[in-house]
Amino acid sequence: MSVLSVRAPLAWLGPGRLVEDALVVLDGGRVAYAGPAAEISVVVAGERGAEGLSGRAAPPQADQEIRFDGFVMPGVVDRHVHIGLSDPGAVLAGGVVAVRDLAWPPDVVFPLAEASETTAFNGPLIRAAGAMLTCPGGYPTRAAWAPSGTGLEVLGAGDAAARAADLLARGAVVLKVALNGDVGPTVTDAELVAICDVAHQAGTIVTAHAQGRGQAARALGAGVDELAHCPWSEHLSDELIEAMARRMRIVSTLDIHSGGRDTPELRTAVDNLSRFLAAGGRVAYGTDLGNGPIPPGIHVGEAFHLYRAGLGPERLLEALTFRPLAEGEPADLIGLARDPREDLGALGEVRLVVRGGRRYR
Numbered sequence: 001m002s003v004l005s006v007r008a009p010l011a012w013l014g015p016g017r018l019v020e021d022a023l024v025v026l027d028g029g030r031v032a033y034a035g036p037a038a039e040i041s042v043v044v045a046g047e048r049g050a051e052g053l054s055g056r057a058a059p060p061q062a063d064q065e066i067r068f069d070g071f072v073m074p075g076v077v078d079r080h081v082h083i084g085l086s087d088p089g090a091v092l093a094g095g096v097v098a099v100r101d102l103a104w105p106p107d108v109v110f111p112l113a114e115a116s117e118t119t120a121f122n123g124p125l126i127r128a129a130g131a132m133l134t135c136p137g138g139y140p141t142r143a144a145w146a147p148s149g150t151g152l153e154v155l156g157a158g159d160a161a162a163r164a165a166d167l168l169a170r171g172a173v174v175l176k177v178a179l180n181g182d183v184g185p186t187v188t189d190a191e192l193v194a195i196c197d198v199a200h201q202a203g204t205i206v207t208a209h210a211q212g213r214g215q216a217a218r219a220l221g222a223g224v225d226e227l228a229h230c231p232w233s234e235h236l237s238d239e240l241i242e243a244m245a246r247r248m249r250i251v252s253t254l255d256i257h258s259g260g261r262d263t264p265e266l267r268t269a270v271d272n273l274s275r276f277l278a279a280g281g282r283v284a285y286g287t288d289l290g291n292g293p294i295p296p297g298i299h300v301g302e303a304f305h306l307y308r309a310g311l312g313p314e315r316l317l318e319a320l321t322f323r324p325l326a327e328g329e330p331a332d333l334i335g336l337a338r339d340p341r342e343d344l345g346a347l348g349e350v351r352l353v354v355r356g357g358r359r360y361r
């Protein structure tokens with residue numbers, strides 16, 4: 001695999017690492033160097049004979065050098081998509097280098113996730129939950145958007161544990177459970193606890209679709225680690241929000257309630273999220289791509305909702321990304337026309353996309 005270097009006047013390499021005249025060297029699908037371009041010339045000079053200038057080995061010589069006149073940052077990660085309802089190529093071209101699919105038939109999505117690990121795949125790296133665990137007749141078994149097999153019905157704690165373990169064995173990186181009391185029955189407490197226990201014993205997490213009165217509190221109590229949507233169907237008490245902030249992460253998906261418009265559901269969700277953030281809670285960018293008219297690629301509208309909920313520029317970039325650009329990390333980066341810390345609209349001006357060390361845009 002070839003060595004690619006990207007040099008840009010400004011780069012955000014990760015939390016607290018804003019660098020002017022930055023250089024990122026990518027080798028073999030990994031970052032070989034990310035930092036000030038000036039530092040690397042010192043290292044290279046050191047290699048040539050001036051001993052002791054730096055203890056670091058010089059990165060390999062680049063086969064291809066890109067001079068990018070804009071803002072470089074790690075690729076964006078969308079933690080809530082249904083990739084089967086979108087175009088993977090458009091997702092990647094729009095700056096999203098990795099996605100987490102939160103419910104699709106396992107026979108379809110797990111092979112797709114495996115295929116996405118090769119550089120021949122024109123799309124983001126796909127990680128998947130497989131089917132959404134639910135009860136007989138529960139959400140999403142009758143949802144219009146969900147093909148047969150998107151919901152996996154469990155009956156009893158033993159059955160719930162067995163089916164959860166089976167999903168993990170087939171490649172699920174997270175377990176998704178439906179707690180949607182607004183549209184039908186939900187799993188029992190015993191089933192919910194069994195699913196959480198299986199996930200935690202395997203070292204992974206449970207994410208929940210919590211909708212309807214009391215479901216967010218129930219998720220917290222049972223040990224669910226993450227909410228796949230910021231709660232929008234009820235105003236959560238400060239007490240509950242504070243407890244959630246200590247133990248849970250929220251995936252935003254705010255624009256599904258909005259589509260650019262102000263709605264009561266959006267207001268409730270933004271209010272819940274702003275108090276959650278003020279209490280120290282962690283939020284991850286997620287769009288629920290596939291649900292309605294969410295555009296593929298970085299969704300500027302979702303970023304603006306996060307901003308309104310109280311995320312400053314630095315925390316916003318953190319919520320949008322996963323790993324920093326640093327030695328040994330995945331060779332995934334994007335280039336924007338301008339600095340998004342000054343104008344979030346820049347997130348819609350993706351000019352360069354590199355995934356796995358290969359340039360896609």
Ligand SMILES: [Zn+2]
Binds near residue numbers: 081082288291
């Ligand atoms: Zn979804």
